[in-house]
Amino acid sequence: MTKQLLVVENLDINFELHEKNVHAVRNVSFKVAEGETLALVGESGSGKSVTSMSVMRLLPEKFARYGKDSRITFDGISILDADEKTLRDLRGNRISVIFQEPMTSLNPFMRIGAQLIEAARVHNKKLGKKEAVQKA
Structure with a gap:
């Protein structure tokens, strides 16, 4: 059996903006095993980028709130509980993102x-x- 490298469970993400709460992602779950590729597809505004950025915990902590049952685990490491040093060591070395907008990348x-x-x-x-x- 292939090892599950990335596990996202019950991902809920809210943004608190100008005293309003925007529910950007609701109850997203998926798994990616070693050697697998996963594509997130959907219409504009469906939460693809927010979901992807949450996997690396790149969302602005000042505004982003994760649901209490949300879990993101990469190779056994809880991304939502990881400290900055652990995240820095993972980002770019073990996990990375290619942003969709080439003019800002x-x-x-x-x-x-x-x-x-x-x-x-x-x-x-x-x-x-x-x-x-x-x-x-």
Whole structure:
């Protein structure tokens, strides 16, 4: 049996904005095993990006609220309970996201290679410049 790498259970996400509560995601559950690919599809505004960003806990903590029964587990680590160091170690090294808007994903004033090198070195402090260049 293949190991479940990502488990999302009963995901509920609310945003508290201007004294209003917006229920953005309701009761989403899915599992992704090692080697599997999952596509989230749906119409605009259906919660795909919010769900994806929650997996890496990238939603603004000031506004985002998770339901009491919401669980996100990546390789046995509870994402919703993880501290910042654990999240930093996971992001980019073990789990990553490719944002859907290309114009905001890359800096148009930097060469693509420099951005790839920077990302590799930020997520792996032991990686030297020469190794980062080869990886990019």
